[in-house]
Amino acid sequence: xxxxxxxxxxxxxxxxxxxxxxxxxxxxxxxxxxxxxxxxxxxxxxxxxxxxxxxxxxxxxxxxxxxxxxxxxxxxxxxxxxxxxxxxxxxxxxxxxxxxxxxxxxxxxxxxxxxxxxxxxxxxxxxxxxxxxxxxxxxxxxxxxxxxxxxxxxxxxxxxxxxxxxxxxxxxxxxxxxxxxxxxxxxxxxxxxxxxxxxxxxxxxxxxxxxxxxxxxxxxxxxxxxxxxxxxxxxxxxxxxxxxxxxxxxxxxxxxxxxxxxxxxxxxxxxxxxxxxxxxxxxxxxxxxxxxxxxxxxxxxxxxxxxxxxxx
Ligand SMILES: Nc1ncnc2c1ncn2[C@@H]1O[C@H](COP(=O)(O)OP(=O)(O)OP(=O)(O)O)[C@@H](O)[C@H]1O
Ligand SMILES: O=P(O)(O)OC[C@@]1(O)O[C@H](CO)[C@@H](O)[C@@H]1O
Numbered sequence: 001x002x003x004x005x006x007x008x009x010x011x012x013x014x015x016x017x018x019x020x021x022x023x024x025x026x027x028x029x030x031x032x033x034x035x036x037x038x039x040x041x042x043x044x045x046x047x048x049x050x051x052x053x054x055x056x057x058x059x060x061x062x063x064x065x066x067x068x069x070x071x072x073x074x075x076x077x078x079x080x081x082x083x084x085x086x087x088x089x090x091x092x093x094x095x096x097x098x099x100x101x102x103x104x105x106x107x108x109x110x111x112x113x114x115x116x117x118x119x120x121x122x123x124x125x126x127x128x129x130x131x132x133x134x135x136x137x138x139x140x141x142x143x144x145x146x147x148x149x150x151x152x153x154x155x156x157x158x159x160x161x162x163x164x165x166x167x168x169x170x171x172x173x174x175x176x177x178x179x180x181x182x183x184x185x186x187x188x189x190x191x192x193x194x195x196x197x198x199x200x201x202x203x204x205x206x207x208x209x210x211x212x213x214x215x216x217x218x219x220x221x222x223x224x225x226x227x228x229x230x231x232x233x234x235x236x237x238x239x240x241x242x243x244x245x246x247x248x249x250x251x252x253x254x255x256x257x258x259x260x261x262x263x264x265x266x267x268x269x270x271x272x273x274x275x276x277x278x279x280x281x282x283x284x285x286x287x288x289x290x291x292x293x294x295x296x297x298x299x300x301x302x303x304x305x306x307x308x309x310x311x312x
Contacts, residue, residue: 002046002264003130004039005123006057007147008108008140009067009080010090012036012289014247020095020102029096032288034074035067036090038136038165041250041290045257045279047076049294051264054079054130056122058140060109061086079126081118085109085140092249092289101249111142123151127158132260135174136165136253145169152177161216161263165256167191175210181217182210183256189220203228204235204310211312217269221255221280223248228309229273235310236270238277241303243285250289255280257290258297274304 016030039057046053055076059067060083067087071078088106095102111119126133133155135148148170152162161180164171167188175182175192190196193206203220207230210218218230226240258279262272278300282292 001052001054001130002043002132002134002260003054003056003126004043004046004134004136005151006037006039006055006137007111007119007135007143008088008138009035009037009040009057009059009064010088010106010108011063011066011070012090012092012249014092014094014249014287014289016094016287017096019097020093020100033070034289035070036250036289038253039134040067040071040076041253042134042136042257042260043076044074044290045254045283045292046261048292049257049261049279049297051257051261053077054126056080056126058083058109058111058115058119059087060084063087063089079122081115081122083109083115084112092247094247094287099245101247103249105138108138108140111140113142116143116147120150120154124154124158127155127160130160132161132163132180132264134163134165134256134260135179136256138166139170146173148174149177152179163256163260165252175213175215178214180215181219181259182215183219183221183252183259185221185252186223200228200309204230207235208312217259217263219255219259219273219276221252221276223251226277227255227273227280229269231269232312233269234308234312236273237307237309238273238304240277240281241300243281245284246287247289248284251280251283253290254283254292270306274301274306278304
């Protein structure tokens with residue numbers, strides 16, 4: 001089974017507008033909301049691909065209840081830890097005219113020490129039934145920057161393959177615990193290498209260093225440019241297809257879902273890498289966050305080539 005953990009779950013609220021102008025009154029044309037946060041999105045896509053998945057994380061307050069109800073409605077299995085604080089709301093505003101998306105992300109609740117201890121015990125129990133575990137998203141207040149690193153250490157001892165998708169210090173410290181896979185986007189890669197990514201060689205150098213630490217799948221997601229993957233056999237590039245972009249929020253989560261779902265099915269690395277890009281791109285063409293159809297992914301896959309940029 002694949003388990004996903006969302007320490008900072010959210011109600012994802014999407015507002016669609018004819019135009020969105022800062023400092024003015026803006027009217028919402030359409031709106032929709034659902035339980036979200038990165039790990040929950042990953043799980044939603046894995047389920048859509050027919051994978052066996054369990055959603056874990058912290059939820060609290062009325063927003064927490066709404067998140068739970070929305071996931072129940074979507075028939076997604078959950079096992080949350082209830083907290084004293086209130087889960088957050090994350091707002092995406094999409095502008096029909098400029099086709100731009102603006103995200104407003106609340107910081108979220110503060111986790112109490114006893115709640116964190118409960119989470120660590122829960123994670124250890126999940127290790128018994130989870131072959132893969134995905135840790136995604138920002139750390140809520142109250143948790144130390146080595147929170148993900150702590151979980152990775154715990155789970156690695158038990159043979160679980162842990163994927164990490166976060167940013168900043170939590171990513172840096174998580175990497176030191178050597179997860180099975182990571183998926184930084186361009187901003188996160190720049191944070192890691194301490195300078196902007198200017199050319200492919202920068203990515204290759206950074207990727208090889210990370211791979212040499214022992215991370216099995218270093219996956220650099222590059223938005224409309226697709227992705228670069230570094231593993232023990234080489235460096236692989238998958239270009240993203242040209243699509244009509246509607247809402248890219250959650251594309252990184254859909255990407256991870258495709259990757260881990262295929263690896264868990266025993267697919268080759270190259271096959272899993274193509275699925276990752278296909279899932280990310282299908283999501284970018286949809287209004288809603290992390291709602292992809294397996295048939296759309298399979299059809300897009302026919303357009304995706306994988307190139308072995310370098311043999312290692
Ligand atoms: N404009 C686009 N056109 C086609 N595919 C896209 C586009 N943007 C994203 N994708 C697909 O989604 C994948 C992940 O995108 P990206 O690198 O932007 O992730 P991310 O920044 O983690 O996303 P998010 O944080 O919004 O979930 C890409 O590798 C690609 O397959
Ligand atoms: O604050 P985080 O955890 O980094 O990101 C939260 C978030 O923007 O990520 C998802 C899209 O990837 C959304 O569901 C959610 O609102």
